[in-house]
Amino acid sequence: MIRCPACGAENLPNSLFCEECGEPLIHEEKLMVKLVSLTEGWKIEMPLEGEVIIGRADPATGFKPHLDLSDKGGVEKGVSRRHLRLFRQGNKVYVEDLGSSNGSFINNRRLLPFSPEPLASGDEVRLGGEILKIYLEG
Amino acid sequence: MGEEFRPDYYQLLEVSPFASQEEIESAYRRLVKEYHPDVLRAFKTAFLFRQLQEAYEVLRDPERRRRYDEWLRAKGLYPEKAFWANVLLSQRALRPLPEPQAWYVLFTIHAEKDHAIPPKPLNLCLVIDTSTSMKGPKLESALKASELVLRNLKEEDALALVTFNDRATVILPLARRHDPRKASSLLRKVKAEGGTEMSYGISSGLAELLKAGNLWESINYMLLLTDGETYGDEEECVRLAREAGAKGISIAAVGLGTDWNEELMEAIAQASGGVSLYIPHHKELPKTFQERVGALMGAVSAFKGKLELGEGINLKGLFRLDPQVSRVAMEGGTFFLGPFSGSIRLLAELVIPPLPAGHHPALRWEFGDLKGELAARGEVYLTIAEGVEGERIPKEILAAAGQVAIFKLREKAWKEIRGGERGKASQRLLFLAKQLEKAGEKDLALLAKEEAKFLPATGDLSAEGRKRLYYGTRLLALKPPEEG
Ligand SMILES: [Zn+2]
Numbered sequence: 200m201i202r203c204p205a206c207g208a209e210n211l212p213n214s215l216f217c218e219e220c221g222e223p224l225i226h227e228e229k230l231m232v233k234l235v236s237l238t239e240g241w242k243i244e245m246p247l248e249g250e251v252i253i254g255r256a257d258p259a260t261g262f263k264p265h266l267d268l269s270d271k272g273g274v275e276k277g278v279s280r281r282h283l284r285l286f287r288q289g290n291k292v293y294v295e296d297l298g299s300s301n302g303s304f305i306n307n308r309r310l311l312p313f314s315p316e317p318l319a320s321g322d323e324v325r326l327g328g329e330i331l332k333i334y335l336e337g
Numbered sequence: 338m339g340e341e342f343r344p345d346y347y348q349l350l351e352v353s354p355f356a357s358q359e360e361i362e363s364a365y366r367r368l369v370k371e372y373h374p375d376v377l378r379a380f381k382t383a384f385l386f387r388q389l390q391e392a393y394e395v396l397r398d399p400e401r402r403r404r405y406d407e408w409l410r411a412k413g414l415y416p417e418k419a420f421w422a423n424v425l426l427s428q429r430a431l432r433p434l435p436e437p438q439a440w441y442v443l444f445t446i447h448a449e450k451d452h453a454i455p456p457k458p459l460n461l462c463l464v465i466d467t468s469t470s471m472k473g474p475k476l477e478s479a480l481k482a483s484e485l486v487l488r489n490l491k492e493e494d495a496l497a498l499v500t501f502n503d504r505a506t507v508i509l510p511l512a513r514r515h516d517p518r519k520a521s522s523l524l525r526k527v528k529a530e531g532g533t534e535m536s537y538g539i540s541s542g543l544a545e546l547l548k549a550g551n552l553w554e555s556i557n558y559m560l561l562l563t564d565g566e567t568y569g570d571e572e573e574c575v576r577l578a579r580e581a582g583a584k585g586i587s588i589a590a591v592g593l594g595t596d597w598n599e600e601l602m603e604a605i606a607q608a609s610g611g612v613s614l615y616i617p618h619h620k621e622l623p624k625t626f627q628e629r630v631g632a633l634m635g636a637v638s639a640f641k642g643k644l645e646l647g648e649g650i651n652l653k654g655l656f657r658l659d660p661q662v663s664r665v666a667m668e669g670g671t672f673f674l675g676p677f678s679g680s681i682r683l684l685a686e687l688v689i690p691p692l693p694a695g696h697h698p699a700l701r702w703e704f705g706d707l708k709g710e711l712a713a714r715g716e717v718y719l720t721i722a723e724g725v726e727g728e729r730i731p732k733e734i735l736a737a738a739g740q741v742a743i744f745k746l747r748e749k750a751w752k753e754i755r756g757g758e759r760g761k762a763s764q765r766l767l768f769l770a771k772q773l774e775k776a777g778e779k780d781l782a783l784l785a786k787e788e789a790k791f792l793p794a795t796g797d798l799s800a801e802g803r804k805r806l807y808y809g810t811r812l813l814a815l816k817p818p819e820e821g
Contacts, residue, residue: 200436205771206768210439211436211437211438211439211688212434212436212438212439213427213428213431213438213439213440214439215427215439215441215730215734215735215738215739215742216738216739216741216742217742218745219768220746220768220771220772221742221743221745221746221768221769221771221772222772223735223739225730225735
């Protein structure tokens, strides 16, 4: 079951509106994600609407990730074009490796490709040789 | 032969079986953008992408498409070129869960653009309350509205007029081309006196409509007008309405003022595939009658629908959204939708039991005329797959489910009031007020708050508040909730 944030009633998973009070259950509060590079020192903040894909742009196919590490030393650090994504499901944020060549790690633990894991604010996520500290701000 | 097909290729491409090759191409190009691994990721993408490819590979090739259509036809799944229902799913795939989960299917039933079915003539009966309370301007307006309807009918349309109080009187027997002068003089003689026994009016109106003989060849409709509560024959009214619906006769149940029973009028409408309407002031009657009858002209048939659920799947509720939100009354999986010429949206709220990964037949649907000649049928498959996350809910589904959510709050409040649960009902109205406010319906929200305040003491709503909330909450043009 999922709990309605407005009235606390239990609803079936994937319900769109609360049966008790009519509150939208998939409506997402604005969430900011702050990424701090521990290797390069840069900081970036962006809204997490649905998902954020981290990787490198591919001019050949026109693919552009939400966060492009091409000019941030991404090639040297072995960051794949589609390396990692963050996404929201209800109130939870997940991190998922997208089958990258050099793998992704969360707090030094390897992520299985295409197996999302919950992410907490302050977690350390490694993409190849790039280490990011990720903060979530509601 | 030996080709393997799935029955839902058109649905996967979100087109009708009558789509041109160009429409199929452009639907594919649109969907491919949504499905493509650059846009959506993870296992689901590949899974759904494969399905889309499979459908497209068959439908893009006119020869394979022809074979596929033959295959559908052999299974009774190819429709006559008349109607189609677009099917939209809240999520294309669900994760396997150890507990039941919610899933929504939105049907949009519409006439095909260039269908070759001519509109049918009207077979119409006006049933007018002439109890004492109708005396004066109310009755005058009702008779004026009736005369206007009569004048605007086409030559091939048939009309009857019945009045009722403690009994029913046929003023104009069913006929085509009434002499307007003669009809006017008959209408002028109508007086208002006596009580209200609505079932007599409905019953007599039905008898007139049935005189038409072959009901399949016409659009059959009763316009029922009352301004008061009927005495003790509520169940009979609904029973007659159900009988009417089964014969292809729909009832527009119109309530004038605030002293009638909205739940009864709605039950009559639901049972016959009609609508119920609230007219605050008698001056609006001519316009309302004209609009109702106008909406019928151009209709090609009365409609019915049928839903069959896959194993273990439950239907929590079925709602129509056009012309207003209402619950669809179902009997044995069948329901009446009445005549329409534009389109009708239906939202099915489903409960999916724990299921293993794979494709599951979730729903068989059928919409068509009562005679069963013009039917569109299809099957909806549910995909259960691991790793399904973050899929965007189509905004059409959010808008429909939002309207239904408000409708259900109102419905719950009424039930609680009826059951004497004053506190609960009052809280429910406050919830309703909050959602109405969000929807930009300030006046209705304010009204709900006011009523919530007095409800604990009085145990009921004000007469006007009751009607305004009941009907106001069904006609909202809600925007889907903002994203992000
Ligand atoms: Zn709630």
